[in-house]
Amino acid sequence: MTETLHGPVHRTRPTSSADPFxxxxxxxPHEFHEALREAGEVVHLERYDVDAMGRYDTVHAALTDWQSFESSAGVGISDFRREPPWRPPSLLLEADPPHHDAPRAVLQKILGPRAxxxxxxQWRADAAALVDEVLARGTEFxxxxxxxxAFPLRVFPDxxxxxxxxxxxxxxYGDHLFNTFGPENFLxxxxxxxxxxxxxxVNEQCARDALAPTGFGADIWAATDRGDITEAQAPLMVRSLLSAGVDTTIHALGAILxxxxxxxxxxxxxxxxxxLARVAFDEAIRLESPVQTFFRTTTRDVExxxxxxxxxxxxxxFLGSANRDPRRWSDPGRFDLHRDPSGHVGFGMxxxxxxxxxxxxxEAVALLTALAARxxxxxxxGTPTRHLNNTLRAWETLPVRLTPDR
Structure with missing residues (x-):
């Protein structure tokens, strides 16, 4: 992000008294998001004395400029430079280079498409078995x-x-973790x-001897044997899988369904x-943004x-606002499998x-493919209900009726 992105310098920033939490x-949140985008590229939220971004271009630019908008001061409202975090910070979400580099390189290999x-x-077979089991119990649930x-909890922990x-x-655990990125409110x-x-x-499961001899966890600990990461880093990386690898996928699947x-x-x-299952996955992430918000902290004065x-x-x-910005997306509230959703910031950037x-x-492709076949x-x-979380957008209930193939 350049020193001045647009317009004259030192314009008075717009303010909002709304409480997004x-x-x-x-x-x-959609009406609030629209008001946020229309107010300007940066809006001061009076209730929390923080600055907010809701437009796609602004959010995208800040996400990609880690030098000016750091994560190591915390991706929640708490400022780690002024108050201690309630748990050791994540080596992925809450770290910047050079501390971020080795852990990310290890996980990119372990969790990459080739691996x-x-x-x-097996996951496709598990998805087909789950769909058969669900349909055997009934078509309304x-x-x-x-x-x-059911599906992520069936395959991911294994x-x-x-x-x-x-x-x-x-x-x-995951629900509370994502709540703590917001203010200390009722949630x-x-x-x-x-x-x-x-x-x-959760912390006990991150130890080497608590994990199976094969799997993502064992692969992380094997990286310590090679010297790619330290033994102190390994349990924090396993913890990242357990804290960020379950809830977000569940809420993404809920959004798709x-x-x-x-x-x-x-x-x-x-x-x-x-x-089209892959397009459907990313379009649903764009549309619903299971991860709605993240904080950054400025490392210098920016305009x-x-x-x-x-x-x-x-x-x-506001990732959810950016993903529905009509400046970037046509008819942004529509679920459209003919759209190219690449470039959405639902996974950050x-x-x-x-x-x-x-x-x-x-996981999503396996489950959608199994459902489409049956x-x-x-x-x-029925009427679905929302599960409230300070960071995540989720369903508490989603009553559906399926018509199986005859």
């Missing part, structure tokens, strides 16, 4: 619990190498009492051409649209772009 706006090819046949949660006992800790307070139990179990239930012509297109932002300011980037996105994409139609069977 209120229950009302977490449940339905995942070995898992694809909650797609969140029966599909969106791929990491987790033992079976205790896996019920994964979802509440954080709700999860805090049970956090020690969930975090304790909801989009297809609302758009029968898109489901018909997928049935005719299962190769954006004539507004001076001083060094040390927290910047709240730049050096901190989600390293596990290929895992999530493979299910003629997907339609709503």
């Amino acid at each position: 209120s229950a009302e706006l977490l449940a339905d 995942l090819r070995a898992l694809e046949p 909650d797609a969140v619990t029966e599909l969106a949660e 791929a990491v190498g987790l033992r079976q006992e205790g896996r019920e800790h994964l979802l509440p 954080v307070q709700h999860g805090a009492p049970s956090l020690p139990e969930h975090a304790g179990w 909801a989009a297809f239930a609302r758009t029968p012509e898109a489901w018909a297109a997928l049935r005719s051409n299962p190769a 954006i649209d004539g507004v001076r932002i001083p060094e040390g300011r927290k910047i709240l980037m 730049g050096i901190h772009q989600c390293v596990g996105q290929h895992v999530a994409r493979l 299910v003629e139609t997907i339609e709503p069977a």
Whole structure:
């Protein structure tokens, strides 16, 4: 990002009194996002004294300029330079070069498309088995619990190498973690009492001897034997898989299933051409943005649209708003399998772009392909309800009715 992106210098920045972490706006943020985009490239949020970005070009530019907008001060509202984090910071999300480089290089190899090819046949078989099991129980059910949660929890912990006992800790731990990126509101307070139990179990699973001899976790520890990372870094990297590799995929699958239930012509297109599953995945990520927000912190004074932002300011980037910016996307509220969704910022952008996105994409493609082979139609069977989280956009319930192939 250049010193001055647009317009005259030192323009008065617009302000907003809205609370994006209120229950009302977490449940339905789109009107607020539109107001944010229309107000300007940078808007001061009075309630939290942070600066916000909602336009695609501005968010994209900040995400790719890690030198000016750092992650190492925390990707939440807390500033790690002034207050200690509640857990050791992530070596991926909350670190910048050079500390970020070695862990990311290791995980890119472990979680890359080439490495995942070995898992694809089994995951496709697991998806087909799950669809058969669900349809055997009935054609009307909650797609969140029966599909969106069931499939990742069926395949991902095994791929990491987790033992079976205790896996019920994964979802509440991840939910609380993403809540803590926001203010200490009602959501954080709700999860805090049970956090020690969930975090304790997760941390125990990151040790070498707690993991299976094969899997993503074992591969991370093998990197210490080669000297690619240190023994102190390995458990934090395993923890990243457990904290960021489950909830986000579940909510992405929920977004995809909801989009297809609302758009029968898109489901018909997928049935005719299962190769569209990959496009459907990225289009649903663009449309719903399971990860709605992340913070950055300025490392220097910057000028954006004539507004001076001083060094040390927290910047709240609205990924969900950027992904629906009509300046970048035509008819942005529409789920469109003919659209090219590449370039969306649902996985971030730049050096901190989600390293596990290929895992999530493979899970989604496996499940969608299995459903397309067995299910003629997907339609709503009731009113869905939202699960509120300070960072994530998710469904609590998603009632659907399937029509199986005859």
